Amino acid sequence: MKNIIFSIMTSGCLLFSGCMSTTNMGTAGADRKQFMVIPEKAWTAQSERSYTRFVNRAKDQQVLVIDAKLNQVMEQLRTEADAFRRGSEQWKWDIKGNLNGELNAHSLPGGKIIVNTGLYWGLKLNQDELAFVVAHEMAHSLRDHNREKASMLLASNLAILTATAGAGAIASAAASVTSQAALIPKGWNLEVEADVIGLDIMSRAGYNPKAAVDFWAKFQNESNRRKAFDIKPLMNDALYAKRIANIEKYLPEMRARYEQVLATKAHSSQYAARNMAQ
Template sequence: MGTAAAERKQFMMIPEKMWNAQSERSYKRFVNQAKDKQVLVIDNKLNNVLENLRSEADVFRTGSKNWNWEIKGNLNGELNAHALPGGKIIVNTGLYWGLKLNPDELAFVIAHEMAHSLRDHNREKASILLASNVALLTATAGVGGLASAAASAASQTAMLPQGWNIEVEADLIGLDIMARAGYNPEAAIVFWNKFQAESNRRKAFDVKPLMSDDVFAKRMANIEKHLPMMQQKYEQALANKVTADLYTTQNIVKN
């Protein structure tokens, strides 16, 4: 993956082609229903940030730069965003309008969701669940070979990151993507502080937080640990941009 602390093997039991086809249908269904309900948001700000970030996708998954990446806003007050396989991303307006995210903070949110797509986290989690359920069913049914295979698969799931660990992985890969694309990775700290402050404020209105204070602290500590390395990548990206702009300017003058 090219990202520190995010190198690992993944357990996939569900075929990629089948999973992607189902996810594509789900995404199209969401878009159609959102249009009917008039909650679909087409925002150039989202498109521009995604376009800048996607140029770095191939570093993390060969060929992914050429996926049919799409991003849509959803008129929804929840502090959430979603990623589907193949580069489909949905961001709730409660997250990026409500928290008044600047371009760098928004880049972190989108890059984080890109990481989920690039790593096929949803397919991985579904595979873990399927393996565990199959193992349970076959153990009680006594179906020899299948039970043995399922038990072997389920034994691997104990070593796989779950819950907040997968989110931490998406944080790290997201930081790497945004830094390479010239967005300041320090914005991730600002974003999560905004997010948790608003989430805690909503507790007074009986809105259940999406992330506990304990998990928030762990995620922040992990981001801060890797921030110096990501900051170097960000500064290098800025230097490369200055060089490229200077080269373009010189060519224009010559012509």
Template sequence: MNSMSLIVRLTKRALLMGVSSLLVLPLSGCLTTQTTNAGEVGVTRQQFVLVSSQEVDASAQKAYAQVLAKASAEGKLNRNPQEVTRVRAVARRLIAQTGAFRADAPNWKWEVNVLTSPELNAWCMAGGKIAVYTALLEKLNLTDDELAAVMGHEIAHALREHTRERVSQQMATNLGLNILSAGLGLSAGVSDLAGQVLNVTVALPYSREHETEADRIGVELAARAGYNPRAAISLWQKMEQVGGGAPPELLSTHPSPERRMQDLEVYSQRVFPLYEQARKRSQ
């Protein structure tokens, strides 16, 4: 490629990134919502949305049913009754506390299942569809407090409707890219590259922000349910130790371990009185 062609391509990419940002920013100013109460941890960020909760929840329900059907067909759904009982017991206590963040959440159609997998992972789809992988329980030898930390974190993603937010961001980005690609006469290759750049510079930072919010809300849910919120620190330490050279899926988009531990120290301490109150009530 000659130098002139390179300059033209780089100029188009820079223009695409800049103008696309201008298209998305006005939308973000008028289509924002706050999906949860702030809680003791003070999560108050306004969120950009383009799609309804009902649409996302319906899609999540279909996707979850497909996951369970596949796992069942492969003999990987709820194979160990003791593990299933334990996971669902912890989930019930956490779900009972979700009303602190949103009044409708305790009445969601929650589902909790255990999937046999060597992957260190757990997730909660929109609307309260939870899956915990057996590797988390067996490889990490989790205490109930640590199990509550990881499940509280995943439940927090659903409470904050992070899936809905990410879908909305992608819709806005795709809209901007399509308009700009047509207007500038860019090739598909350049447009795809610009999309990748935007994903790294816009989507990834939001994803890390989501993870931090889930950490903070998760420790509060755990504390309110009578689980020691400081277990979140030992949980993530275990996750790092078994991750080796590549972090487990649960850690893949989070800020540095040092920053995470510092944040968890601060917020677990902030909600510790809630844990002490919950323990007193249970005695």
């Protein structure tokens, strides 16, 4: 009975939800429609609590890293957030380092980002490479990728429940979810999408987008080196090649945007210098 009640309640959410894009049209990655069931407000509130728990636990375990370099990069990238999602520049963006040797970083909705020191200290990332990592995680937050994945999982579980519950209205909702899930392209990958959006964010903020290729080269070299110590790599060579090829496809456009930003900044600096001299 509990399962049936849960199914009916969840199907109500499905019937009133649909395909959407969390980011502004005309920006990288916005053309793909997303399926969202879980309300944004509730999901963000839960994520805020999770992030607070992480910070408190990390402080207790003395693994929390507050790094001015992380904050500097985040602050510069944050100014471009509204171009991708209205109002997001005003989110309570925050970034922390985590004293952890794994080559990984994490993002939560609402602009909370955690970067393992194994990733940016261990790989000796320069400013542009670090900017790509942070912009990539910002992309996950701006596109609400975690909420999207949870929505699809919830919809899948509902479809399984309807197979045993046999409720007509619920079955219709599940069928709708199935048809909407078919809109996702074959081979679609949220990480690849975050690479592209991250490239756009960092280019607009004045960071060299070529650093994305350099970062993944460092990442894969270190990952392969760790194989000798029986540490399973996070990304196989086939996926690495796919991601590099996809990044390189967008590099000319992003390089042009980056150079335009540099030219604008140079012009502004010259204008300010002339005014000071007068």
